[in-house]
Structure formats: structure tokens, C-alpha cells
Amino acid sequence: MKSWKSCTFGERKTRKMETELFEELYLAGCQIRLNAELSEYTTIKIGGPAQAIVFPQTTEAFIKALNILKGREIQYKILGGGSNVIPPKSFHGIVVSTKALTGIEFSGNQVAFDCGMSVRRLLRLVASRGLSGLEFLSGLPGSLGGALFMNAGAFGGEIGNLVEEVTVLGNDLNVRSLKAEEIEFSYRHSSLRDYVILGAILKFDYAKPEKVIREMELVLKRRLEKQPLDQPSAGSTFKRPRNDFYVGTTIEALGLKGLRVGGVEISRKHAGFIVNRGNATQEDVVRLIEKVQELVYLTYDVKLETEVEIWKGGSYA
Ligand SMILES: Cc1cc2nc3c(=O)[nH]c(=O)nc-3n(C[C@H](O)[C@H](O)[C@H](O)COP(=O)(O)OP(=O)(O)OC[C@H]3O[C@@H](n4cnc5c(N)ncnc54)[C@H](O)[C@@H]3O)c2cc1C
Numbered sequence: 383m384k385s386w387k388s389c390t391f392g393e394r395k396t397r398k399m400e401t402e403l404f405e406e407l408y409l410a411g412c413q414i415r416l417n418a419e420l421s422e423y424t425t426i427k428i429g430g431p432a433q434a435i436v437f438p439q440t441t442e443a444f445i446k447a448l449n450i451l452k453g454r455e456i457q458y459k460i461l462g463g464g465s466n467v468i469p470p471k472s473f474h475g476i477v478v479s480t481k482a483l484t485g486i487e488f489s490g491n492q493v494a495f496d497c498g499m500s501v502r503r504l505l506r507l508v509a510s511r512g513l514s515g516l517e518f519l520s521g522l523p524g525s526l527g528g529a530l531f532m533n534a535g536a537f538g539g540e541i542g543n544l545v546e547e548v549t550v551l552g553n554d555l556n557v558r559s560l561k562a563e564e565i566e567f568s569y570r571h572s573s574l575r576d577y578v579i580l581g582a583i584l585k586f587d588y589a590k591p592e593k594v595i596r597e598m599e600l601v602l603k604r605r606l607e608k609q610p611l612d613q614p615s616a617g618s619t620f621k622r623p624r625n626d627f628y629v630g631t632t633i634e635a636l637g638l639k640g641l642r643v644g645g646v647e648i649s650r651k652h653a654g655f656i657v658n659r660g661n662a663t664q665e666d667v668v669r670l671i672e673k674v675q676e677l678v679y680l681t682y683d684v685k686l687e688t689e690v691e692i693w694k695g696g697s698y699a
Contacts, residue, residue, distance in 0.1 A: 404434065406450050411443030412436040413482070420469040423461060423479065425523050426658050427614040428667065429469030429693075435461070435477045441485070441496060441580050447478055448578060449555055459693060460578060462525030463500060466532065466616055469693040470664045480527055485581070491588055492546055496581045497527030501534075509594040513586035515544050520598035521605040523617075527579040532689075533572040537601060542567025544584040550577035570621050570689055610649040613657040619671060620654065620686040627684060630654030636677055643670040656690075668692060 389397065404414055414436050420429025438444035451458045457475030461467070480498030487494040491513060495504060501522045508516065518539035522529065533542045545562045552558060557580065566573040605611065620629045633639070633653035641648045645662030648670070649655040656670055667690075675686050 400433075403450070403454060403456070407436050407447055410438075410446035410450060411440055412438045412447050418477070420464075420473060420477065423477075424464035424467060424469060424616070425614060426468060426616040426656075426662070426667075428658060428662050428664055430471040430473070432469075432473040432477045433475060435479050437479050437482050439482050441483060444478070444480070444483060444578075444580065445551060445555075445557065448551060451476060451478070452555065460527075462498065462528035462531075463523050465523035466528060466689070467691045467693055468616060468664050468667050473693065480525055483581075491586045492583050493586065494581060494583045495526050497525060497530075497579045499526045500524070501526060501529055505598060508586055509598060510591055512589055512591045512594060514589035514594045514597075515586045516541065516584070517594060517597040517601055520601035521611070526582060530572060530574050530579050530582055532570050532575075533567045535570070537604070540567060540569075541584075542572060544586065546583040546585045548574060548582040549580040550574065551580055552577055608652055610651040610655055610657050613649065613659075615649065615655045615657045616690045618654045618689050619656050619674075621689045623684050623686060627682075629686065632678060632682065632684075633674060636681060638674060638677070641670065641673070643673065646670055648674070664692060 407414060414434055416434045417431045418435040420432055421427045423429070423435065436447055438447050459473070459475065459477050461477050461479045483496040483498030485496040486499060486507065488511065493508060493513065501519055501524055504526060505516060505520055518537045519529070519534060519541065522534060522536065524534070529541050530545070530548060533540050535541065542565070545565065547562065548560050548565060550558060550560060618629070622629055630653045633648060638648050639653050640650050642659070644666030645658060645660050646656050646666045647659055649657045656667055671688060678684055678686050
């Protein structure tokens with residue numbers, strides 16, 4: 383970084399504004415990491431530096447941080463477990479991580495969670511109390527907020543089916559509670575995408591803890607058999623375009639398993655996944671995605687949409 387003395391007037395002004403911003407975020411209750419490498423926060427291990435990652439320590443601090451960023455018109459992204467996103471080589475903005483927001487409150491078979499609670503921990507906590515219903519998500523990386531955002535699902539189940547209520551922050555920066563019937567959930571989509579998710583109440587069935595744990599282990603075993611969990615990835619690359627069109631099987635039938643672009647390749651274990659083989663970039667992923675989309679379109683006349691989220695707001699350079 384340039385010394386203060388050698389900075390131009392414009393650079394000094396920018397630095398002063400940055401310092402003021404970080405002071406404000408810190409006083410609001412956020413921890414801050416400057417020039418943080420996003421690859422450290424994504425499961426596919428891709429992403430260069432962001433201006434900063436801020437970690438609100440409470441929901442109140444989360445709301446304050448978003449107010450500050452919006453008020454200053456600063457570009458920001460919310461990051462949960464980073465298991466569905468592919469950030470660029472550099473991100474010119476602030477990333478707000480929900481990692482520290484892990485509150486939990488039990489009330490019979492209804493449980494309130496803060497948005498940053500990891501789905502894996504959530505499952506362990508409810509299983510030990512004999513609360514059943516979400517076992518199908520066993521082994522799913524990421525946070526509750528990320529799972530609700532895209533109505534995460536597996537093996538025929540979807541998290542939306544357990545939702546009682548979700549607390550959100552609207553674009554107007556007002557907090558409100560949405561009842562299940564006010565939220566639309568569909569395949570890998572929810573109307574919660576229009577909000578910041580602060581927390582949710584999920585409703586479970588009662589069951590014996592051993593039964594819940596056994597079911598979770600079975601699901602995990604199925605995942606381990608099928609998915610490349612030992613390699614960095616962001617899960618299924620594409621959404622299923624229709625119920626009877628299996629993307630992984632189709633890509634495999636096209637002989638694309640192992641197809642490589644730069645540091646990424648189509649997984650040899652499950653063709654629906656793109657895995658990072660080392661030093662991969664967002665650009666590699668995008669180029670590989672485009673190749674697959676083109677071949678699938680030419681062969682089957684089907685347009686594949688990505689399930690993974692390619693972050694904009696940065697540069698490849
Ligand atoms: C090995 C592997 C297996 C996977 N298997 C599955 C599977 O079986 N089924 C499935 O559905 N997915 C699967 N995924 C994808 C991913 O784990 C899920 O989509 C997960 O729910 C994403 O949660 P996250 O916290 O990591 O979200 P992130 O990747 O951090 O974020 C995803 C999006 O959610 C937004 N977001 C996150 N938190 C909030 C919040 N509090 N408020 C508003 N927006 C928010 C982010 O801004 C971003 O737009 C898999 C991924 C991997 C790596």
C-alpha cells in the first residue's frame with residue numbers, strides 16, 4: 383500500500399472515507415478483515431480479495447451494518463457458508479458474513495435460529511433433541527440463511543416445507559416477520575431472495591433421537607457415495623431444467639466427465655459438479671459452464687441455468 387505522503391488528493395480522500403466507514407462498522411458491532419481473500423470463505427476455494435469482510439456479531443449489528451452500507455451507497459454482498467457462490471478475482475466492495483450469527487431458541491417442536499447457523503450444526507442440535515424432518519439435508523454445507531434463500535433440497539425434500547416464520551430485512555430497511563403462507567417456495571427458489579434473511583422458525587416432528595441420527599447417517603452415506611465431497615466445489619452447477627432431465631447423467635452421456643478449463647474440471651465422480659483442481663478462477667468456471675451449456679443445447683435443445691451463483695461486481699483481470 384502507498385504511503386500517505388505519496389497519495390494524491392483523491393486517494394487520500396478515498397482512504398479517509400474508508401477509515402470512517404470501518405470505524406462506523408466496528409462501532410456498530412462488526413469485526414472486520416481488510417483485503418480478505420474470498421477463496422478462504424467459499425467451499426470451491428475461489429475468489430480474490432474483497433475490500434473487506436465484515437462479521438456482525440449480533441443481529442442488531444447486522445442490521446446496523448446494512449444500514450451503514452446502504453446509506454453510503456457501498457456495493458456489498460451477503461455471504462453465508464459460501465457453498466453456492468463463485469466470486470471474482472477481486473471484489474470491489476464489502477462482504478458481510480453471517481458466520482457469527484448462530485443464536486438458537488427451542489420451544490417444543492419449533493426452533494428459532496439466526497441466519498448464520500450452519501445447517502450441519504443445526505441438524506446435530508435438533509437430532510439430539512429428537513426433532514425430525516430435515517434429515518434429508520444431512521451433509522449440506524452452508525448456513526440456514528443460504529438454504530432458505532434458495533430453498534435448498536435433496537432426496538425429495540426441501541427446507542421450505544419446515545418453515546413456520548422468517549424474519550427479514552426489507553429493501554426499505556424495515557424488519558418484518560413473514561409467515562410460511564406469505565413466502566413462495568419452489569424448486570431451488572424462494573421469494574426470500576427479495577430480502578435479507580435474519581432468522582427463521584422451523585417446525586419439526588417428534589421422533590427418537592437414534593432414529594433421526596440413523597436417517598442422517600444414511601443420507602450422508604448416499605452423498606459420500608455419489609458426490610465429490612473430498613474436492614472443493616459449490617455443489618450442483620446447474621438446476622434441473624425439468625423433472626425428467628437429469629443434468630449430471632446428461633453431461634456424463636456427452637462424455638464430458640473430467641473436461642478441464644484452467645484450474646477447474648467436471649467432476650469424474652458426479653458430472654453435475656465442477657471441482658477446483660488448484661488455482662482455479664471464476665473465469666475458468668464461467669468458461670467451463672458455457673462449454674457445457676452450449677453442448678447440451680446443441681444436443682438436446684435444452685438451456686441449462688446455473689444453480690451456482692457467479693458473483694459480479696469484480697473483475698477477471
Ligand atoms: C458439496 C456440496 C453439496 C451440495 N448439495 C446441495 C444439495 O443437496 N441441495 C442444495 O439445495 N444445495 C446443495 N449445495 C449448494 C449449497 O450448499 C446450498 O445452496 C446452501 O444452501 C447455500 O448456503 P450458503 O450459506 O453456503 O450460501 P452462500 O453460498 O453463502 O450464499 C448463497 C446465496 O445466498 C445469499 N444469502 C446467504 N445468506 C443470506 C441471508 N442471511 N440473507 C439473504 N441472503 C443470503 C447470498 O448472498 C448468496 O446470494 C451443495 C454444495 C456443496 C459444496
